[in-house]
Amino acid sequence: MRPVSVLIVDDQILLRQGLRKLLEIEDGVEVVGDASDGVEALEFLASAPPPDVALVDARMPRMDGIELITRMRAEHPGVPAVILTTFDDDELVFGGLRAGARGYLLKDVPPEELVLAIRQAARGETVLGGPAADHLVAALTAPPAPVPSPVRPSALSEREWEVARVVGTGATNREIARTLFITEGTAKNHVTSILRKLDLRDRTALALWVGEHRA
Structure with a gap:
């Protein structure tokens, strides 16, 4: 079976190298490239065979992960993106999912869960880490905001x-x-x-x- 090819996009070189080493020892996973921001990632995608999955940091210089995923959805729709970040807040979780991310994970995720998430995303499944899933459930179960009543204009009885x-x-x-x-x-x-x-x-x-x- 062909290995799942992965592009790593993160502005921290030590993290990129660490992820590469972590994934290279996994059977069935192949790191085909890495980029330090969204600009480099788009350059890679334009010049190489598309990877099966892109692991994307949320906050990066020049072009952040949300903008990158938005561009990927338009220009490279066949490449699913999974956000891998240290930031856990509603704006990033929902912003990433609205942009088209297939998953949202925190960087403290156990290695086996990360590898599983990569394989699931490659199959077209949605992957949400515990905190991201909690945000989504909270949003879905929150009571609706009250609808304001129209105000009568003084001209009308x-x-x-x-x-x-x-x-x-x-x-x-x-x-x-x-x-x-x-x-x-x-x-x-x-x-x-x-x-x-x-x-x-x-x-x-x-x-x-x-x-x-x-x-």
Whole structure:
């Protein structure tokens, strides 16, 4: 079976060398190159056969890992990237995943877990270390932020504002009448008055206006 080829991207030369030595003793893994930042990594990818996986540090000079992964996703979509970093925060975890990273690991990960993650990423699987997984679970289980209520403009009466808010849902005059227990003609008159007071041309403009005016 062909070994999994790996590109190491990190600005710390000792870490690059250490990772190379660590991975070179593993059966089925081959380090095909290393780069000190995103610029060098893109130069390598443009001039060599694509590796199966790129191990990418999050913070580097000239071009950091997030920008590199964004560029790789556009220019080298067949190369999955795994972030390997010392930094553990929401901005980097979610920024990296949004950019297209297939995994996020901390540099204190045990060697066997790193090798397993490389093989999983090469197969197209997503790999998240414990802390990154915790961030993701916390974000998914956090209670939703309260949705602010629209603020009534002083130009409108309470009833007109009620009508405007129902128009904001896309309701017709008949639906407005049913919702507010008024006649359809009264609903129509309220809509006409609201459009005039707010200097809006039609119901669509009013619906957009209601959506934009929130607390």
